[in-house]
Amino acid sequence: MNDPSPTTIRVAILGGGLAGILLLKGLLKYPHIAAEIYESRPSFRDEGPAIELTDASLAALRTLGPATTTAQDLDQSLSLARAGALLTSTEVLLSSGPHSGQVVMPAAGSGGGPLPPSYQTVVGRQALLSELAASLPPRALHFNSRVTAMRESGTGGTDGPILLVLGDGSQKRYDVVIGADRVLGAVARKHVLLLPPPLGTAGVSSSSSTEEEEEEEEEEKPPRPTGFWGLHVTVSRERAQSFLGSEFLTMVVVGPGGNSDARASAQTRWVGDGTFMQHGLVNGGRDVQLVVYARLGAGDDANGSESPWVKLFTPDEFEEMFAGCRAEVCRGIVKLFQSVYTVHIAGFLEMRPSIEEEDDDRPSSPRDRNTTTTTTLLTPATSTTPPFPSPSSASTATTLAIEEALILSTLLGRAYSHSSSHSSQSSSTSTIPAALRAFEAICRPHALRAARAGFEMSALLAGCAPGVGIDAGRLAGALAAAAGGEGAAGGSCGGDGGGDEYNVQARIAAAVAVMEQLVGRG
Numbered sequence: 001m002n003d004p005s006p007t008t009i010r011v012a013i014l015g016g017g018l019a020g021i022l023l024l025k026g027l028l029k030y031p032h033i034a035a036e037i038y039e040s041r042p043s044f045r046d047e048g049p050a051i052e053l054t055d056a057s058l059a060a061l062r063t064l065g066p067a068t069t070t071a072q073d074l075d076q077s078l079s080l081a082r083a084g085a086l087l088t089s090t091e092v093l094l095s096s097g098p099h100s101g102q103v104v105m106p107a108a109g110s111g112g113g114p115l116p117p118s119y120q121t122v123v124g125r126q127a128l129l130s131e132l133a134a135s136l137p138p139r140a141l142h143f144n145s146r147v148t149a150m151r152e153s154g155t156g157g158t159d160g161p162i163l164l165v166l167g168d169g170s171q172k173r174y175d176v177v178i179g180a181d182r183v184l185g186a187v188a189r190k191h192v193l194l195l196p197p198p199l200g201t202a203g204v205s206s207s208s209s210t211e212e213e214e215e216e217e218e219e220e221k222p223p224r225p226t227g228f229w230g231l232h233v234t235v236s237r238e239r240a241q242s243f244l245g246s247e248f249l250t251m252v253v254v255g256p257g258g259n260s261d262a263r264a265s266a267q268t269r270w271v272g273d274g275t276f277m278q279h280g281l282v283n284g285g286r287d288v289q290l291v292v293y294a295r296l297g298a299g300d301d302a303n304g305s306e307s308p309w310v311k312l313f314t315p316d317e318f319e320e321m322f323a324g325c326r327a328e329v330c331r332g333i334v335k336l337f338q339s340v341y342t343v344h345i346a347g348f349l350e351m352r353p354s355i356e357e358e359d360d361d362r363p364s365s366p367r368d369r370n371t372t373t374t375t376t377l378l379t380p381a382t383s384t385t386p387p388f389p390s391p392s393s394a395s396t397a398t399t400l401a402i403e404e405a406l407i408l409s410t411l412l413g414r415a416y417s418h419s420s421s422h423s424s425q426s427s428s429t430s431t432i433p434a435a436l437r438a439f440e441a442i443c444r445p446h447a448l449r450a451a452r453a454g455f456e457m458s459a460l461l462a463g464c465a466p467g468v469g470i471d472a473g474r475l476a477g478a479l480a481a482a483a484g485g486e487g488a489a490g491g492s493c494g495g496d497g498g499g500d501e502y503n504v505q506a507r508i509a510a511a512v513a514v515m516e517q518l519v520g521r522g
Contacts, residue, residue, distance in 0.1 A: 009415060009432065011035040012164055012174040014147055014188050015181030016044045018125065019378045019401035021132050023180060024140060026064045026409030033412060037136075038145040038164075040184055044133050046125045048387060049232045049394045050282045050289050052088065052267065053121045060402045060504045064409070083131045084284035085123035086251075087264035092479065093327070095270035095277065096463065097470045100326040104476050107266040119264055124234075124283050125394075147184055150177060150191040152374070162374050176412070176432055177375045185381025192375050223383070228458060229311045229347035230293030232389040233340055237281065240288035243332040243339070244279060251285055269391070269461060272325050273470055276462040277333050278391055290333055293350070293390050294321050295464060309386060313345045350388040352455060371440040373433035378404050379447045392457035396450050403504045404443050407511050411435035414515065434518035442511040457482060 011027055013020045016039030027035040053061070089108035094100055108119055133141075146167030164172045179188030241249055251265045267280035274295035282289045296311070313321070315338040322334050337345060370377040379400045380387075387397055415431040456465070460478055463470040468478050 007032055009033045009176065009412060010161075010174045011176045011178065011412065012162075012172070013037040013178050013180050014184035015039070015179065015381060016041070016133075016141075016143075017046055017181040017380060017401075018129055018132075018398065019380045019405060020178075020180030021129060021136070022061075022064055022401055022405035023178065023378065023409060024136060025132060026405050027412065028137070028140070029409070030413040032415075036140045036142060037180075038142045038147055038184055040144070040146055042143050044129050046129050048125045048397075049291055049389050049391065050122050050124050050234075050280075051128060051398045052090075052391065052395055053123065053398070055120075056504070057399055057402055058121060060406050064402070064406055079131045080121065080123060083123050083127035084282065084286070085121050085128075086281060086285060087119045088122040088267050088280060089119050089264060090267050090269060092269045092271060092461075092475070094272075094470055094472060094475075095275065095325040095327045095330045096272035099470075099472055102472050104271065104472050105479055107268075108264070122265075122267065122280065122282060127283065145184075147187045150187060150375070175374065176436070178408070179375070179377040179381030181380050182383050182386070185377060188375055189377055189381055192370060192372055192377060223351035223353045225296075225309075226350045226352045226455065226458075227296050228293050228350040228388070228390075228462065229296060230291065230350065230389040231337070231345065231347045232289060232291040233337065234282065234287050234289045235336065235340070237286060237288050240279070240290070240336065243336040244288075244329050245332070248279065248329060249281060249288060251281065267391070268329075270325065270327060270330050271461055271463050271470060271475060272322070272330075273463050275322055275325060276390070276458075277322075277325065277330055279329075279333065290336065291389060291391060292322070292333065292337065293347075293388075293458070293462065295462060309349045309351055311347045311349055313347065315342065315345065318345045348386055348389055350390070350393075350455075350458065351383075353383065353451075370444060371436045373436065376408070376436045376439060378408075379443075382447075388458070390454075390458050390461075392454045392461065396454035400447055400450055403507065404439075404447075406504060407443060407508055408435075408439050410508055411439055411511055411515055414512065431515070431519050434515045437518060438511045438515035441514050442507050446507060453482070 009032060011033055013024055013035065014037075016037055020037055020039075021044065024035055024037050027033045090105065091103065091107035092105040094102045094104060147164055148167055149165040151163045151165065152161075161173050161175050162177050164174060164177065166172070177188055177191070179185030179192075237249060248266065248268045265281040265285065267278060270277040276291075276293050278291040279288055281287070318337060318341075319334050322330065325331065325334070370382055380397065387393060412432070412435050415435055459465050460468060460475070460482065463475075465475075465478060468474045
């Protein structure tokens, strides 16, 4: 990093996943912010499921930087085109029970159904990551970087700048450190838990505790399994067709006047009795992504696995779990997975953080807060387990990554406007605690609500929702209600969500208002 000017805000982002890259892009727009990102691997990698973006998500993504556009203008967006993005809609069918094969929610353009025709944009996660990273300045990127510790280096306690200690022994000083993924972000998460809470945090006292009591109180609660496991795989279109046939793996013209450049495909979801399957074209139609997840049997858990969040199955055990899926396509999906994994099939367990189940409005405590006066965590860095490979979880995580990057970059960008008339760095950085506290106040409750919506959608799409199950009529109504609600998962079911609660611009305005109030300008 070049020597910053006295009013420069120095920002370190720990973790080069989608959330970290989006935040860096947002911060680079502000000349008074010098931001850098640290990634433990030699390049940016993300092997998660493909991303389904609604128009609302694309609009938010567009404001973080150039080179993207809305779903309707997809053919004019070189960035999304290079990433192999496709217009897509979602159709839902039953795979189990007496009405196996019945359409619950038709794809856009097929007519009927409980939801209006709607298209999203589906793009491979790694492809989008590469496109976003291509425009980042090399000076801001630090690969193969292991951050071993963080230390407060100033004389003002938690208000002082932070020293990052790297694996090679070198140290770098920053004004703000942001954890952006669960790997490097773990260093920031530990740092947040060990520091006293920021001034003004309700319900938290930083005094009258012994060191042993504080360590016990601040210990993180381990997440617990929800009872679901999941797995995704991407294969060539030709290979997928040899197992599934071609009926569901086609593209249709959706542009006006038969414009052959505007083509769309369907992401087909199969809801079973405790099982879920999805298949759809990705990477410009060259490949097919398949996602499966299921409810574990009674008494089944991850014991015996090398990791507490992985479950191993033999190919025969895998087939038995989906024995109730009668549709021919679903049986083809099972055989395809067995052809890819011939010895063991490793599924990721869905893990639910203990704190996520509690009340949004409860007083915060040291073990569940994500922010100090110099450090904050984006949602991916608050988790200690890998993301669950379900479409609803992926949609939730992606939407939150975009929104949190936009909100936090906006707040840190406004720190300049509060200090532009001053010449000292202390005056420039004095509004950082207010920016981080405003981010926590607005984004934390929303992230918890979105996570709940994601868990509920996972159960709904596996035919396990109480009072719904695999009843086609009730399932259609529940999907329609979810699509019109706040949760990020709703957009992946055919709707952008409704009301200001889902509007990121409303949350930006709310966060700015909180920041203004905290610095005495509201």
